[in-house]
Amino acid sequence: MPDLALQRPGLSRERRDALLGLLLIAPTVLVLGAVIVYPLLSAIALSFQSVYTPTLEGHWVGLANYRELLGAGGFWAALLTTAIWTAGTLTLQILIGVAMALLLHQNILFRSLARSLVLFPYFLSTVVAVLVWRWLFNDLYGIVNHALMAAGVIDAPVNWLGAMPNAMLSIMVVGAWKFFPFVVIAVLARLQTIPEALYEAARIDGAGPISRFFDVTLPQLRDVLTIVILLRTVWDFKEFDLIYLMTGGGPVNGTRTLPLIVYQQAFGLNQMGMAAAYAVSMMLVMLVFMLAYLQRARKAAA
Amino acid sequence: MKKRPAWIASLVAWPIVLLIAFPLLWMLITSVKPAAELFSTSPTLLPKAITFEHYVRVLTDTPFLQYFANSMILATSTTIVVISISVLGAYSLVRFAYPGRETLASLVLFTYLLPSVVLISPLYLMLVSIGLANTLASLVIAYTTFALPYALWLLRSFMAGIPQDLESAAMVDGASRMGAFVDVVLPQALPGIISTALFTFILAWNEYLYALVLVNSDEARPLTTGVMTMLISAFNIEWSLLMAASVLMSVPLIIIFAFFQRHLTSGFGAGGVKG
Incomplete structure (x- = not known):
């Protein structure tokens, strides 16, 4: 065996290794620093300023932005809207996702085709999903109104996106359709690792399909569901594209969630400082879920 | 049975x-x-x-092809930049010992969850001040904010699954550390790199918010904002035209999905859920 120390004079093997490791991570650190850490710190700094977007001129205002958004501003109303949207669409995603994963785990006919069809919405651009659903929900020519009228469920066309609470329910449904495949993928992967012996044992004990689900399947899915719920809470909470493109936050401010306010303040009302204050406040709320996910993900990785 | x-x-x-x-x-x-x-x-x-008249009209009467080309350049460049950086970064995070490594790994995961709207104003200011606003390059830079943490995290879990013995064996046989990386680790990590690259491409292809804020000319507009412009600028919304555009815009995704579904779902399990 060659003497490694002789090949690398001057430095110990550990030192050389650590240096090489640092060299390899350097591009990552530089890029993340420039495009994430620096902008993140700027966002926090911006939130204490009043900046007019077109001229980019600003001055320090201290806590004035925060005082305004927590007082007269729309923070609490938007937080409530965001929470309702997140809870609603996430519940649908989990219910549909788990049910679909259980069905697709069975040996159904043309299973791989069924899986592809079910998973595809997740990979589709939100822009495409929104265009399709806006066409489906169209009040005059939309197929949803036609179908419901033909079935006798409604007598007149329903305004799905221009009235409350329809608009909120509609975006929840579209969100569920777009994002439930994530739950399916995660749950399906976990289902495949549950030992068949557990089900055999339950069968011998006389457990029917329903009690097998609650006594065997659900406890096995608990960890994966916790992580999926945390991740999807963070992602649904910060969802911008889908809501902005479906309703623009309307009618009035019925579906105006926090990410939409940030965008509106910065590029509609040209108040970049105020926008940053909203963004930072929103991030502080999200931090609870982000930290909970971080903790679990690190534990799982270790 | x-x-x-x-x-x-x-x-x-x-x-x-x-x-x-x-x-x-x-x-x-x-x-x-x-x-x-x-x-x-x-x-x-x-x-x-x-x-097929609607398809013909999308391709001939609208800037669709320009948008398509922009999206293709944008998603490909983002993927190349992000994968080059993250393959090295992930290898470093998995195989080397140095102070701050664990903190960095946590930071990467944290940035992976960070909402785009928090970064959008400062990034806009930054890109305007360095004179890159309204270019595809500005979007590539903006897209690294979500694509790089994502790719790093995914690749890190793929590389953690590669046994270290092969590398050690190569080094005992006289290969240098980087030689072992190129000859042993990269081929082993290839399926993971492919999954990650495909995902990065899809994320970049589908991105909307940064494109909305950073670009407002047809020369640099990608498909997402471009197709929405077609909706907004039309006096009478032509749904069949928009649906044809939607189908065409999804073709690359359908191709990726059809050929690499296995890669995609395995990437998902590893990166998104298992941590």
């Missing part, structure tokens, strides 16, 4: 699967329906006549 089809489950599952797939089917049907049939008071499920 049991591999016979589950008939009851099939009967329950397939109607639901078709219901879930219906919006996409309807997109396809609408895109080939003649305009007259579209606005009928009793819509037909299947078109009586099939026309």
Whole structure:
């Protein structure tokens, strides 16, 4: 065996290794620093300023932005809207996702085709999903109104996106359709690792399909569901594209969630400082879920 | 012992699967329906006549092809930049010991969850001040904010699964550390790198918010904002035109999905859920 120390004079093997490791991570650190850490710190700094977007001129205002958004501003109303949207669409995603994963785990006919069809919405651009659903929900020519009228469920066309609470329910449904495949993928992967012996044992004990689900399947899915719920809470909470493109936050401010306010303040009302204050406040709320996910993900990785 | 089809489950599952797939089917049907049939008071499920006029119009009368080219350049560049950086970074995070490594790994995961709207104003200011606003390059830079943490995290979990013995064996045989990386680790990590690259491409292809804020000229506009411009600027919304554009815009995704579904789902499990 060659003497490694002789090949690398001057430095110990550990030192050389650590240096090489640092060299390899350097591009990552530089890029993340420039495009994430620096902008993140700027966002926090911006939130204490009043900046007019077109001229980019600003001055320090201290806590004035925060005082305004927590007082007269729309923070609490938007937080409530965001929470309702997140809870609603996430519940649908989990219910549909788990049910679909259980069905697709069975040996159904043309299973791989069924899986592809079910998973595809997740990979589709939100822009495409929104265009399709806006066409489906169209009040005059939309197929949803036609179908419901033909079935006798409604007598007149329903305004799905221009009235409350329809608009909120509609975006929840579209969100569920777009994002439930994530739950399916995660749950399906976990289902495949549950030992068949557990089900055999339950069968011998006389457990029917329903009690097998609650006594065997659900406890096995608990960890994966916790992580999926945390991740999807963070992602649904910060969802911008889908809501902005479906309703623009309307009618009035019925579906105006926090990410939409940030965008509106910065590029509609040209108040970049105020926008940053909203963004930072929103991030502080999200931090609870982000930290909970971080903790679990690190534990799982270790 | 049991591999016979589950008939009851099939009967329950397939109607639901078709219901879930219906919006996409309807997109396809609408895109080939003649305009007259579209606005009928009793819509037909299947078109009586099939026309490709809407596709021809999307390709010839609108800037669609320009947007498509922009998206292709944008998604490809983002993928190349992000994968080059993250392959090295992930290898470093998995195989080397140095102070701050664990903190850095946590930071990467944290940035992976960070909302784009928090970064959008400062990034806008930064890109305007360095004179890159309204270019595809500004979007590549902006897209690294979400694509790089994502790719790093995914690759890190792929590389952690590669046994270290092969590398050690190569080094005992006289290969340098980087030689072992190129000859042993990269080939082993290739499936993971492919998954990550495909995902990065899809994320970049589908991105909307940064494109909305950073670009407002057709020269640099990608498909997402471009196709929405077609919706907003039209006085009469031409749904069949928009559905044809939607189908065309999804073609690259359908191709990726059809050929690499296995890669995609394995990437998902590893990166998104298992941590």
